[in-house]
Amino acid sequence: MRLAAYLSRSRHGVFYFRWPIPQRLHPSRKRSHVRLSLRTRCPATAQRLSRALVLAGQSRIEAACAQAMKYVDIRQHVLDHFRGMLDRFKDGVDDSGPLGPVRYAALETTQGLADSDLDTWAGLIHPEGPDGLVQAFCAQRGIPAADLSAQHRAWLLDALRKGHHAFAKAALGHVDALERFDLDMPPGNAAGAGTADDDAASGQTQISYQEVVDQYFAEVARSGGVAVKTDADKRAALNLLAEITGDKTVAAITKADAQQAKQVLMQYPANRQKNRITRGKPLSEVLDLPGVPKIAAKTLNSYLSNMETFMGWAVRNGHADANHFAGMQVKVQRAKADQRDPFTDAQLARLYEHLIDNPMNLVKTDAAKWGSLVGMFTGMRLNEIAQLETADIKQVDGVWVIDVSDVGEGNRKRLKTAAADRRVPLHDRLIATGFLDFVEAQRDARQERLFPALSFCPKNGYGRAIGRWFNNTLLPKLGMKSKTLVFHSFRHTMNTRLYQADVPEAQIKAIIGHEQQGVSTGTYLKDGFRPAQLKAAIDRFEF
Structure with missing residues (x-):
């Protein structure tokens, strides 16, 4: 059995x-x-x-x-009911042709009746008045009418009257549209397009959620685009919003939907599509599962921020009336583990020894050795280093520099920000290690990329292998394993040491790749500092 x-x-x-x-x-x-x-x-x-x-x-x-029904639930029942009525009415008119004068007059009468007091309207709509109307509607929608409170019944009757009015107005608008013959109207819109007022009255929009999302990303791409990881994060957030709201149109998204999205995210599992427990399952089955870790507060805020950014764009472009996600982010107190510490002099000396002399045979690839040394002596981001091409190391005004840019073969190079496009001079000690000899050897071998063995990941670029080796192998083997010490700590170290060496802040930002602030440097320093100036600055980094 x-x-x-x-x-x-x-x-x-x-x-x-x-x-x-x-x-x-x-x-x-x-x-x-x-x-x-x-x-x-x-x-x-x-x-x-x-x-x-x-x-x-x-x-x-x-x-x-x-x-437990809320007003928004009752309103949604009524909207769905009259939207269905309107769709069936339009289909009937499109098939059978325009209404006769009697049916048209009946629609006008219906619209007028909805403006009368509630008891009069309900008595004309249903022979048993308000109670009969509520019973009939609840039976049709599967709502147990006997369990509705007095407040629920009042909400329902008011919503039904407003919905009836909106239906009659939208139906009349559809019929009127059939009588108009505008030869300038795009093909396919002559019948049933209605007007903007009709659309508003029926509570519908003529563009789907996905179409608005597609327009949003098209504009993002047109304005210069974002990093692949950022794009993936945005799409994940908007896909989740569609899953939460059931693909509601953007115009129909309410404050209640935004609050529901926040509640879902409070229970949302980390790595949903990677964890075998949650992978491939519907949203309703993966929330608040025992033993499954939830997303961090920082990730939760990232989702909400992407939803807020999208809805703000939708409001500015006429797809929505309000951005209900504004101010929805949770307060996060930054933990020490989320920060990055600079390396000490002793730690830098030990790392340098093992990268150059390799006494424990921990360094097994060129990318591991030279990628780490470049990070140590430039403060460049990991992916900026990993995606370098041999042509990016060049002389400018007699100074050897690394040209950090998104220009290269294959269109796979990318920068985090506009300020990341810069030229970083080679530190004297980096040159002394034989880095330029390594670059020349790669050129002689006809290698286009400086580290050709590194594989590309659409989301994370080329830097994954170096980062994993440095964080999970080198640092633990040298007794430096810590949540606050990682490859990115090289960047913090360079930034900190240059400030301690009294290098001007604007020059530090030019080396690190941070946006300049103020009128003097942010507005007027268009050509940037001369390579010789930045060379003198970066050589003040020492240990």
Whole structure:
């Protein structure tokens, strides 16, 4: 005998009944269930008992859902009802042709009646008045009317009257549109396009959520684009928003939707598509799972920030009336583990020794050795180093520099910010290590990229292998393993030491690749510092 999904058997052979509790009915908004022992080992008895429990469970859930209904839930029921009515009306008119005078007059009368007082309107719509109208609507929508509170009934009747008015207005607009013949109108819009007022009245928009998202990303790309990882993060956030709202149009997204999105993110699992427990499962089945870590607060805020940015763009471009995600981010106190510390002199000396002399045979690739040394003596970002081409190391005004840019073969080079496009002079000690000899050897071997063995990842660029080796192998083997010491600490170290050496802030930013501030450097210093100036500055880094 095949058991129902809500039945399970314990290791002792006793049957248990499991009934899910909807998340919105849980006091803490968590996914939960009721588990009861049926006190039988007989499958047939368990099936019989469970059928009675299912009926009782369905009845109680329906009643609880009705009592837990919010105004936004009632409004959505009414919107869906009249949208369906309007779609069927339009299909009928499109098939059968324009309305006759009697039906047209009836629509006008319907629109006028909706402006009268509620009892009069309800009495004309249903023979049993407001109570009959509520009963009929609830029966059609599957809502247990007996469990509605007086406030719910008042909300429902008011929404029905407004929805009836909006339907009549939109239906009349559709009929009027069929009578107009505008030869300048795009093909396919002559019949049923209606007007902007009709669209607003029916609560609909003529453009889908995905179409608005596509327009948004097209504009992002047109304005210069973003890093691949940033693009992926934005798309992940907007895909999740569509999953949460059920692909609502952007214009229909409400404050309640934004709050729901925040609540979902508070329970959202980390690495949803990588973890075998959550991979490929619908959203409702992956929230707040025991033993599955949730996304960090910083990641939660990243999702909300991307949603807020998108909705802000939608408002500015006429796709929405309000940005309901503004101010939704949670307050995060930055933990020490989230920060990066600079290396000490002793740590730098030890790293330098192992990168140059390799006494423990830890350095096994050119990318590991030279990538780390370049990071140590330039403060460049990991991916800026990993994506370098041999042509990027050049002389400018007699000074050897690394030309950090997104120009190169294959269109795979990228920069984090506009300020990252810069020329970083080679430190005297980096030159002394034989770095230029390594570059020349790569050129002689007809290598276009400086580190050709590094593979490309669309999301993270070329730097993954160096970062993993440095953080997970070199630092632990040298006794420097720490959450605050990583490859990126080279950047913090360079920044800190140059400040300590009294290098002007504007020159430090030019070396590190940070945006200049103020009128003098941010506005007027268009050509930047001369290579010789930055060479003198970077050589003041020492240990």
